[in-house]
Amino acid sequence: MGLLRNKFPRGVIRVVLRQEIESWVMWILRWIPGGVGFLLRTVAYKILFAKLSGFSFIQHNVTITYASRITTGRNFSCNSGSYINAVGDVIIGENVLIGANVVISTGKHYLGNNFGSILETPVLELPITIGSGVWIGANVTILPGVIIGPGCIIGANSVLLKSTGPNEIWAGVPAKFIKKVESISREIN
Numbered sequence: 366m367g368l369l370r371n372k373f374p375r376g377v378i379r380v381v382l383r384q385e386i387e388s389w390v391m392w393i394l395r396w397i398p399g400g401v402g403f404l405l406r407t408v409a410y411k412i413l414f415a416k417l418s419g420f421s422f423i424q425h426n427v428t429i430t431y432a433s434r435i436t437t438g439r440n441f442s443c444n445s446g447s448y449i450n451a452v453g454d455v456i457i458g459e460n461v462l463i464g465a466n467v468v469i470s471t472g473k474h475y476l477g478n479n480f481g482s483i484l485e486t487p488v489l490e491l492p493i494t495i496g497s498g499v500w501i502g503a504n505v506t507i508l509p510g511v512i513i514g515p516g517c518i519i520g521a522n523s524v525l526l527k528s529t530g531p532n533e534i535w536a537g538v539p540a541k542f543i544k545k546v547e548s549i550s551r552e553i554n
Contacts, residue, residue, distance in 0.1 A: 387413055387432055398425050417441075418459070437461070438497060453490030453509060458497030464521065468506040469493055496531065516546055 390413070394406050402425050411417050413432035419439025427443050429435070431451040438459030446466040449455060453471030463469075471493050474486040491510035495501070499513050502521030507513070512528040519525055520536025520543070529535055532546040 383433070384431070388430075391429055391432070395426050395428065443467075444503070452488060454492035456492065456494045458495060458499065458515060460497055461495055461499045461501075463501045464503035464505065466504045467501055470507070471509050473509045502536075518546060 390409055394402065394409055396402075397405060403422065406423050406425075407417075407421060410421065410423060410429075410432065414435045414437065415433055416436040418437060418441075421437060421439075421441040421443075423441075423443045424445040426445040428448045429451070430449070434451040434454045435449065435457070436455070437457040438461070440460045441457055442461070443449070443463040444465040444467075447463055448468045448470075450470045450472060455469060455471060472488045472490055474483055475489055476486070489509065493507055493509065494512045495507075496513055496515030496517065498516045499519070500517075501507070501513075501519045502523065504522045505519050506524045507519075508524070508526050510528075511525050513519065513525070514529045514531035514533065516532035517529050518534045519529075519540065520534065522538070523536050523540040524538045525535060525540045527540070529542070534543040534546055535541065536543055
């Protein structure tokens with residue numbers, strides 16, 4: 366450990382160790398199916414997330430990195446196969462449903478001329494905010510810096526590059542505004 370202290374500042378070592386522990390816990394828990402897996406994941410995420418409010422349902426086989434930078438409201442649901450990279454913070458409102466195989470990534474590489482390899486480029490951390498009452502269809506990709514307004518629906522297989530307004534439907538590759546959400550008998554808080 367003395368060798369590490371001489372090469373890296375104390376804060377860096379702490380972050381790396383937390384990420385290592387988080388990775389192992391998440392990897393083990395993501396494969397446990399059924400009610401036991403759900404219960405164990407809920408307890409772990411309550412500890413690892415910055416904030417996990419009320420009820421949440423995170424299915425098996427969801428990959429989450431930088432869990433300590435995720436904040437969710439109550440009634441958050443994420444289906445299996447999804448990937449959330451919260452290096453740049455992810456804020457999720459209440460009553461949000463994320464479909465299967467969704468990718469939410471808050472980091473991207475700087476594409477400048479001063480770097481030889483992509484591995485040498487710094488990572489730009491851009492937060493993603495998902496408003497309350499949002500429904501994200503299966504196989505959607507949400508790129509860094511996007512803000513999804515409350516009450517939105519993102520169609521399956523879409524790639525969301527731009528922020529949305531409230532109560533809008535977006536779909537396509539790249540996702541485009543389709544129309545405003547019609548009056549639906551649900552309350553969005």
